[in-house]
Amino acid sequence: MRRFILYLVRWQLSTPILWLVVRKMGTGIWSTVIANLIGGAIFFWVDKFIFTSKAVEVWHIKEGKCDQCGRVSHLWRLIKTAGYDKSGSNPVFLCMECSKRKTDELRAKGIPVRGKSR
Ligand SMILES: [Zn+2]
Numbered sequence: 001m002r003r004f005i006l007y008l009v010r011w012q013l014s015t016p017i018l019w020l021v022v023r024k025m026g027t028g029i030w031s032t033v034i035a036n037l038i039g040g041a042i043f044f045w046v047d048k049f050i051f052t053s054k055a056v057e058v059w060h061i062k063e064g065k066c067d068q069c070g071r072v073s074h075l076w077r078l079i080k081t082a083g084y085d086k087s088g089s090n091p092v093f094l095c096m097e098c099s100k101r102k103t104d105e106l107r108a109k110g111i112p113v114r115g116k117s118r
Pocket residue numbers: 066067068069070071094095096097098099
């Protein structure tokens with residue numbers, strides 16, 4: 001959710017660039033192209049920050065059976081954090097205990113997991 005808000009803010013940031021360029025050069029297709037080039041050059045770095053930042057940690061939460069020990073409980077799945085991206089992998093949901101063990105392993109590997117923020 002936090003990432004989504006960041007992303008919306010980031011889109012708003014491209015508004016003044018578009019506006020400035022279009023105001024200086026008119027509303028032709030080329031001024032829009034140039035505005036988007038400028039925006040792209042800036043937002044490549046902004047997006048990189050948003051999607052790799054430690055501030056953004058993505059978890060999925062559901063009820064069900066732990067994929068590791070089989071216990072039925074609240075399950076968590078860490079999808080993304082700095083230096084860790086499992087968004088394309090097979091989802092593995094873990095109970096609180098297994099999840100804690102897993103995040104401890106990740107931390108030992110130097111991946112900064114803060115844990116479930118709720
Ligand atoms: Zn478990």
